[in-house]
Amino acid sequence: MLQSETKIRVRYGETDKMGYVYYGNYAQYYEVARTEFVRKYGVTYKELEERGIMLPVNSLKVKYIKPAFYDDVLTVQATINELPGIRIHFDYKVFNQNNELLNVGETTLVFVDMKTGKPVKAPEFFLDNIKQFF
Amino acid sequence: MLQSETKIRVRYGETDKMGYVYYGNYAQYYEVARTEFVRKYGVTYKELEERGIMLPVNSLKVKYIKPAFYDDVLTVQATINELPGIRIHFDYKVFNQNNELLNVGETTLVFVDMKTGKPVKAPEFFLDNIKQFF
Amino acid sequence: MLQSETKIRVRYGETDKMGYVYYGNYAQYYEVARTEFVRKYGVTYKELEERGIMLPVNSLKVKYIKPAFYDDVLTVQATINELPGIRIHFDYKVFNQNNELLNVGETTLVFVDMKTGKPVKAPEFFLDNIKQFF
Amino acid sequence: MLQSETKIRVRYGETDKMGYVYYGNYAQYYEVARTEFVRKYGVTYKELEERGIMLPVNSLKVKYIKPAFYDDVLTVQATINELPGIRIHFDYKVFNQNNELLNVGETTLVFVDMKTGKPVKAPEFFLDNIKQFF
Numbered sequence: 030m031l032q033s034e035t036k037i038r039v040r041y042g043e044t045d046k047m048g049y050v051y052y053g054n055y056a057q058y059y060e061v062a063r064t065e066f067v068r069k070y071g072v073t074y075k076e077l078e079e080r081g082i083m084l085p086v087n088s089l090k091v092k093y094i095k096p097a098f099y100d101d102v103l104t105v106q107a108t109i110n111e112l113p114g115i116r117i118h119f120d121y122k123v124f125n126q127n128n129e130l131l132n133v134g135e136t137t138l139v140f141v142d143m144k145t146g147k148p149v150k151a152p153e154f155f156l157d158n159i160k161q162f163f
Numbered sequence: 164m165l166q167s168e169t170k171i172r173v174r175y176g177e178t179d180k181m182g183y184v185y186y187g188n189y190a191q192y193y194e195v196a197r198t199e200f201v202r203k204y205g206v207t208y209k210e211l212e213e214r215g216i217m218l219p220v221n222s223l224k225v226k227y228i229k230p231a232f233y234d235d236v237l238t239v240q241a242t243i244n245e246l247p248g249i250r251i252h253f254d255y256k257v258f259n260q261n262n263e264l265l266n267v268g269e270t271t272l273v274f275v276d277m278k279t280g281k282p283v284k285a286p287e288f289f290l291d292n293i294k295q296f297f
Numbered sequence: 298m299l300q301s302e303t304k305i306r307v308r309y310g311e312t313d314k315m316g317y318v319y320y321g322n323y324a325q326y327y328e329v330a331r332t333e334f335v336r337k338y339g340v341t342y343k344e345l346e347e348r349g350i351m352l353p354v355n356s357l358k359v360k361y362i363k364p365a366f367y368d369d370v371l372t373v374q375a376t377i378n379e380l381p382g383i384r385i386h387f388d389y390k391v392f393n394q395n396n397e398l399l400n401v402g403e404t405t406l407v408f409v410d411m412k413t414g415k416p417v418k419a420p421e422f423f424l425d426n427i428k429q430f431f
Numbered sequence: 432m433l434q435s436e437t438k439i440r441v442r443y444g445e446t447d448k449m450g451y452v453y454y455g456n457y458a459q460y461y462e463v464a465r466t467e468f469v470r471k472y473g474v475t476y477k478e479l480e481e482r483g484i485m486l487p488v489n490s491l492k493v494k495y496i497k498p499a500f501y502d503d504v505l506t507v508q509a510t511i512n513e514l515p516g517i518r519i520h521f522d523y524k525v526f527n528q529n530n531e532l533l534n535v536g537e538t539t540l541v542f543v544d545m546k547t548g549k550p551v552k553a554p555e556f557f558l559d560n561i562k563q564f565f
Contacts, residue, residue: 041466041476042321042459044314046212046367051310052220053190057444060187064443064502074443075502078180085230086186091223099314100466100477175332175342176325176455178448180501185444191310198309198368208309209368233448234332234343314480320488321458328455346448353498354454359491 031162032108033066039101049096056089059121059134062105066119071158082152084138087116091134095125102126112163113151115140165296166242167200173235183230190223193255193268196239200253205292216286218272221250225268229259236260246297247285249274299430300376301334307369317364324357327389327402330373334387339426350420352406355384359402363393370394380431381419383408433564434510435468441503451498458491461523461536464507468521473560484554486540489518493536497527504528514565515553517542 037058045051064074077084097103106122121134142149171192179185198208211218231237240256255268276283305326313319332342345352365371374390389402410417439460447453466476479486499505508524523536544551 040459041313041462042319045309046312046316047217047219048314049219052223053187053310056187056190057442060443073502083181085181085183087227089186089225093221100475174325175328175447176453179443180446180450182448187444191308194309207368234341315485315487317487320491321455324455324458351449353449353451355495357454357493361489
């Protein structure tokens with residue numbers, strides 16, 4: 030199991046007329062958490078792309094429990110429970126500053142070779158950094 | 164079964180550096196489809212809120228199949244298969260102008276009384292418009 | 298003078314906790330209006346890019362007069378008053394369904410050759426469609 | 432003169448198909464900078480709203496010089512040069528991690544009493560924190 034935690038402060042423009050963070054914006058928070066997760070384990074998402082690998086999202090699930098509000102400081106916990114193959118699966122938990130669980134989510138992303146457009150295995154230079162943890 | 168179809172043209176700002184519609188933006192497309200669905204069946208979402216009912220999203224699922232690109236004209240099909248109770252469940256299918264299926268999704272929303280903050284049954288004035296179809 | 302009008306219905310996710318359309322979202326509405334403007338005069342923005350020309354925005358101004366609300370149907374009027382050279386300048390006016398003027402804006406965009414990254418003159422195939430109007 | 436600096440890392444979803452941060456997203460970066468500015472000087476934007484004052488944006492200007500890219504770490508400098516009255520005026524400068532100036536901007540916001548909907552003077556509890564600097 031590998032885990033990272035990322036802090037995100039809610040922006041005004043991310044709220045909607047209910048006063049809550051708009052439900053679609055958590056996809057972006059999850060993305061930020063993935064970016065920081067990957068960085069923590071020695072690679073950057075940007076570098077993956079520079080090496081010709083892109084990671085489109087294959088599936089997204091969110092279960093909303095409580096809303097987040099403007100100026101809340103959220104902690105987005107991202108976890109992978111298995112070594113990535115062609116796919117990499119992340120689980121997320123979002124907490125507010127009172128440690129209340131706001132939502133849980135999942136995404137699956139696919140490693141794709143930008144030239145061929147075909148799925149490929151997770152690149153070695155990425156796996157090397159993380160396989161010791163499994 | 165009740166169904167509506169909504170056309171949405173992809174905006175430049177909705178794409179990301181991959182050239183695809185950013186995965187999180189479909190949540191907004193689904194929302195537009197829900198708004199038009201409800202309007203088609205005689206109520207507006209806005210009216211629901213004016214009558215003291217809000218509809219926060221409880222869960223979201225998206226399965227991404229193919230990407231959408233800038234200036235594509237998408238058709239977002241929204242369907243409900245059962246009469247809403249405290250919850251209303253929508254299924255979505257998004258097609259592009261070539262009739263390719265781009266993604267399928269689901270959301271569950273909860274009817275909430277704005278004053279009490281408690282879940283309530285779908286209001287009669289809304290059900291009246293749709294129950295004939297079940 | 299060349300003018301186009303585009304209708305945009307305000308999405309829920311475009312509002313903020315004040316209940317207004319978030320001030321930054323008008324940039325996207327202006328973009329939609331530009332896209333439709335260009336289409337009206339025989340080219341598509343997408344085609345421009347396919348022909349190796351991109352149009353980054355050089356400056357933006359917005360003067361906010363009244364807010365827009367969820368589900369409002371806005372009319373975005375885009376105007377160009379002079380034949381584009383290296384730059385193309387648009388003026389915008391946004392009205393709601395009651396014909397109230399909500400804001401006025403301006404953008405200047407630059408024609409850039411994607412290969413060289415250098416500014417270039419507006420391409421002939423684009424000018425051909427519009428120069429008759431000046 | 433009062434100044435604050437805020438760091439913002441560019442999110443994937445904030446880029447567009449050109450690979451640049453979408454021009455409309457700087458409005459949100461400026462908002463984040465304003466929020467941090469106000470916090471630095473002893474109040475929070477949220478608190479202002481809780482005390483019945485809202486601050487809708489009256490005008491926005493952006494002059495784009497260079498693009499920002501995914502994963503860039505931006506510094507958004509926000510400055511006020513005069514004591515706020517009914518209006519508060521901010522100037523912004525956005526730099527990337529190489530200290531290149533990416534854009535400069537301005538916003539004017541108006542203090543509005545939420546109950547009456549009328550413009551009001553900047554509240555004393557806010558001015559008290561900043562007037563020593565003028």
